Amino acid sequence: MPPRPRLPPLPPSSKWSTHFPARYLPVSPDKNTIRKTFGRVLVTNPSLADKFVRAMGIREGEVIVENYAGVGGLTRSLLSGGDAVGEAKKWIESQSSVEGGSGESSPKTKTAKSFPRWIDDIAPSGNGAKKSNAQPVTAEQPESTDITLVRPKLVLASEGSAELITRAYDYPASSLTPSVKFTIQEQLKGNLINSDLTGTTYHAVPVAQSSHDPSLLLSHSTVYIWPTLPALLSDPLVSPHLEVYDPAAPPGPQATKRPWDAEPPKITMVCQVPDSPIGEQLVAQWVGSAVGDLGQERTWVWQWGRVRMALLVGKSLYDRIMAKPGDLIHCKLSILSQALFDITPLPPYHHVRNVDKQSKITTDRPVKPSSKVPKSSIPPVGLPPSNPLQIPVDLPKTTTYPTDFFPLPKTATSGPLPRPTLLGLMMTPKRESPILASQKDAWDYVMRRLFVRDTLTLGEGFSNLSFGAASLLPIIESETDEYRGIPVDRRRVVRELEVEEWARIVDVFDKWPFKPDNLILDSSNNEEFSREVGQD
Template sequence: MPRARLPPLPPSSAWSKHFPSRYLPVSPDRIMIRKAPGRILLSNPVLCDNYVKSLKLREGEVVIESYAGVGALTRSLISGGDSVGEAKRWDGSKLDVPAEGEVTTSQGSGKSVIKKKKKRDPKEFPIWLEALPPPLPEAERPKEDDKLVKPRLVVASEGSSELLVRAFDYPSSHMHTNSHAVTSSSNPELESGAGSSSTEGISNGSTITDTPGRSGPPIVQSPYEPNLLLSHSTSYVWSTLPLLLENPLVSEHLPVYDASAAPGPETTKRPWKAPEPPITLVAQLPDSSIGEQLAAQWVGSAVGDPDQQRTWIWEWGRLRLALLCGKSLYDRILAKPGDIINCKLSILAQALFDIVPLPPYHHVQNVDKQSKFTVDRPVKYTSLAPKSNAKPIGMPTSTPSDFVTASLSATSEGLVGERLVGQQKTITYPGDFWPPPTTSTKAKAKPLERPPLLGLMLIPKIETPILAAQKDTWDYVMRRLFVRDTMTLKDSIPNLAFGAEILLKRIQEDGMQIDEKTGENKVKWRGVPVDESRVIRELHVEEWLRIVDVFDKWAFKPDNLILDSGGLDENIRELGQD
């Protein structure tokens, strides 16, 4: 008997009926956790497969998928990038629904009788069965591709309970609660699959678990896919992702790095300098302030020294972040010095990560701040002095990861400034995304000028110029100076603090000095000299390093460098606690 398979999704044109967009922004706790407006999902299975193939999944890969939505990308992930083939191979064996006009023979009289079509329960899974084409005969079904690397495990996290039930057949009676205390032992109904249409394929006889001794989101084993776990949770809550990795159902699939550690998830954690773990965080981030907040915090949380013990998801080492994000966030992360949209996030991202574009592709050089332009524009540099050609001090030279090297050799991507930027452009249509960018019938037939979702892979660097002790200084200096990003350093530096003009001389001088006792050269200032006529928007990482290093060592810098943003959401997100 063929293994159970998660039913393929209906055509994207039918999503409005089965997955109303009003369910997308819903959070697990409507009182304590804010909604996620601006959510967009990939709905084209071919695009999803291309995205997953571009991840170059490794043997034994564990994927944590955040904002899974209705599961189009999830189905590609669990198949290793072959959801189209999986849909053709699906035989509907999980659904005991007689077809209309089915002929059976009575054992008593031998007469043939025609059974009437069974009426489907409107809540029966999948609710979109009628929208699926009839299963192909066994002989016509495509064979599985042995070359594809399937992940060892996929954990799909979604905050909307209605989407989880409709798209994955999640047990609706066991949704995430404020107590977080849901375990298989305390819910005997789950042992028999109560609340689900079927329980075949459930591993170890349990469907839901929680981390002992810690409050965390429940995890449910999918009855349709042995390598799929479901979680009613949201990564907007800061503790969600590490708790998912610590969960016994997940940690047992992670490679053991330190066998001498206490049994459990501690054995799977590793230092920063260790080889990359086979763990990838995939997220279809909301195209709103929520998505920007998450991306900025995830990027900033990677700050640390190579020998420092990390926190949050970085306890497991240098995890890969694979994002599908809106155009504005994509442009900000990939912006190079001189671009109009170059900002603090651009500097942090390029300093802390190797970045590779993923499909859908469509990079625009020097795009406007609203990301409306769809073609490249030349950068108009306004600095009166060029960047110093002195050898940078304190700038580590790290070797690009294997993923970066393979991406450069396998695609038409190239180096633009200090970023990897794809030259190819993916043709997309409104129906490739949900909700579609337009509802006009005429517009749906035309290709989009630029996809509303674009892919990025962020791979943490081992060594970066941002020291853990200077993290707050980097944040403070960039925030203050980018307020006047079109001004020169000389005109903008007073914004740092009263009397900060005195630092200009130090910023522009040589970074080495002779030790009077030993007569040897020693580092005085890191980075490279920065001419006072340089425009803030055009500064490179090594120039920011000099400004930050000088300001950090200034005796009269402000005592409090943390800029308070206020708001009740800090209690939820625990901003700055990374």
């Protein structure tokens, strides 16, 4: 029986800058209309990638859409279900048997465009020997492989850099995104995206079958463009692999979509998020787009139900998502993420309680309450049962090294990093959340305004919402069933407010007849609209 087709292992991380120059990382599918994505960081260590994938808990029949796939280090772990290290050994052994079994040299002859072009860096060392220079393991050794690994049904790797996807995946040049634009109306014919985007334009989203692994599809595209993910899931090469939810619907993407309260689909969105303001804006948009009510028709990937997201993010973004009330870095993103998603840390681990705003400290710090009064103990009104974020006390700290990431992080030592450059998160949308779709803009407005000075008490900062807003404080403090959430004492400090308290503040403000007519703060610019993020 012939060996299963598989991608060749990547070269040692010391060779990445030779075969995959860092200058290709920010490149977009079209330099004229899509801005570059700076701050990209990739995991180079296959052992580290395997730990991340195993902790994800891949389910039977899983379809994984990997965004910002880079050169495929994480892709190889995903395809193997978390055994990229073992797959690399099998690939090398198969090459050794080809060389040693017939007494002939390897059939691969390196040319300028051969694949893999790094063959000399991973080739067996002659005469069927199994020694190789393939990517070494530099972090902690992988866990025992005695556990049963589950391979996904399909992995779709999306990468915006034409040079990287061609070099790293052997992507066919004929499938590269053309420099032409397709109108939204043309895409609507295939029921790929929502009609509320009519009039805007974006690039076609190509999908091609990998010639090296039957479970791998490739796409020269970027999630920087908002409709990309729905288009990928609706592609004729992807849609047949998705579980059919509505057998009565016509065959195709529509039959695979499901309501929010259905069982979550076996779809996972994976991303090595750029460690930059662009990456943070993307995640904030993904989080905010999950707002909705039961029975409401959803948009974006949420048309397929509660799609989970497995993310590798920079320290600053991780800390803001995971910050708890009272933490120095607690913010609007913390509240929205924890209100809308069940969040679990994934490897690499290194959670720091009450971290500083620059995410520089590496050890826990105690939280010193500033409010003169505690949170109200009255049961909340009109909210689903809460499931607060829980961080395991015994959560380990993963040891990583500069060579575990590409480009190399700026550090003065080659020893262990004080904290991993990227940290893992699994974010699964909650069935019910305390944020009503009709109040989404109100939540955004109130939190932005109050977090401008988060060390003030509610009473001190409330006038920042609008002229005359202070008159609402007695209502917010009252024990009434007329408003959602729980009463909030005006002496409570903004940074320490919990989601039940925010629900009361927002509900009272939203029902105020004199609230501002326009609650959408003018924090956007032309670049925001050009990249289409947020059109949900």
